[in-house]
Amino acid sequence: MPRFAANLTMLYNEHAFLDRFAAAAADGFQAVEYLFPYAFEAGEIARHLKDHGLQQVLFNAPPGDWDAGDRGIACLPGREAEFRDGFARALDYAEALGCPRVHVMAGLAPQGADRAQLQATYEGNIAWAAERAAAAGRNVLIEPINLRDMPGYFLNRQDEAHRIVQAIGAPNLQVQFDLYHCQIVEGDVAMKLRQYLPTGRVGHLQIAGVPMRHEPDLGEVNYPYLFDVIDEVSAACGWQGWIGCEYRPARGAVAGGTSDGLGWLRRATAT
Numbered sequence: 375m376p377r378f379a380a381n382l383t384m385l386y387n388e389h390a391f392l393d394r395f396a397a398a399a400a401d402g403f404q405a406v407e408y409l410f411p412y413a414f415e416a417g418e419i420a421r422h423l424k425d426h427g428l429q430q431v432l433f434n435a436p437p438g439d440w441d442a443g444d445r446g447i448a449c450l451p452g453r454e455a456e457f458r459d460g461f462a463r464a465l466d467y468a469e470a471l472g473c474p475r476v477h478v479m480a481g482l483a484p485q486g487a488d489r490a491q492l493q494a495t496y497e498g499n500i501a502w503a504a505e506r507a508a509a510a511g512r513n514v515l516i517e518p519i520n521l522r523d524m525p526g527y528f529l530n531r532q533d534e535a536h537r538i539v540q541a542i543g544a545p546n547l548q549v550q551f552d553l554y555h556c557q558i559v560e561g562d563v564a565m566k567l568r569q570y571l572p573t574g575r576v577g578h579l580q581i582a583g584v585p586m587r588h589e590p591d592l593g594e595v596n597y598p599y600l601f602d603v604i605d606e607v608s609a610a611c612g613w614q615g616w617i618g619c620e621y622r623p624a625r626g627a628v629a630g631g632t633s634d635g636l637g638w639l640r641r642a643t644a645t
């Protein structure tokens with residue numbers, strides 16, 4: 375099942391985290407992503423990847439204090455040292471897991487904050503991270519996220535993300551284009567695939583049904599059509615990234631729920 379990576383934060387919640395690697399491999403996935411690896415030793419995760427023949431294609435840098443409400447700290451003035459420590463930790467995990475991409479979450483804009491100051495802090499942190507990642511042979515990704523799921527999130531639109539990537543100009547800085555967020559925030563997803571994939575500035579795609587973030591075949595988005603667009607544009611421009619399956623299975627933590635919901639994937643990959 376080339377191209378599609380299982381997001382182990384959202385899929386296979388019927389299993390404990392480390393057991394999700396085996397479950398994804400049993401369903402035919404060859405690659406995985408998830409939000410955060412830091413609750414586990416990198417070596418332990420690396421063993422699970424190897425044992426199940428999986429590639430790690432993406433994970434996130436430490437987001438600050440998630441339980442206290444942080445959703446990344448890259449745009450937050452005064453937390454630069456914490457940002458740098460966290461990113462260095464992410465690079466250590468990326469090395470141990472053989473993972474080429476690290477997603478850096480922007481954070482929530484504090485109410486009343488000076489937007490220009492947040493922007494300057496964000497761009498400064500992202501530029502620093504891209505430089506450090508380049509020395510380690512990794513790419514840094516930034517992802518626009520919708521405001522319904524994350525009220526106050528600093529980065530919401532594809533054009534903003536691409537403007538920042540252009541402005542910083544680091545070759546290893548790319549956009550994580552999550553079609554679910556894009557549909558909610560701005561729509562016109564097929565045209566944005568056609569616009570942005572050929573720029574070489576999209577490092578990763580992610581999908582989910584809209585609006586409930588369940589399986590891609592549940593909701594308003596016509597994913598078979600979008601997969602054809604991705605195939606067509608990729609063939610023309612040589613785009614070779616992964617598509618992360620970042621959705622909450624409709625049957626949730628019910629035994630077999632994730633696998634039972636993979637009919638859309640079997641249809642998408644049928645030859």
Ligand SMILES: O=C(O)C(=O)[C@@H](O)CO
Binds near residue numbers: 434479517519552
């Ligand atoms: O929520 C998403 O979409 C993601 O890709 C996460 O990495 C950030 O929460």
Ligand SMILES: [Mg+2]
Binds near residue numbers: 517580620
């Ligand atoms: Mg996403």
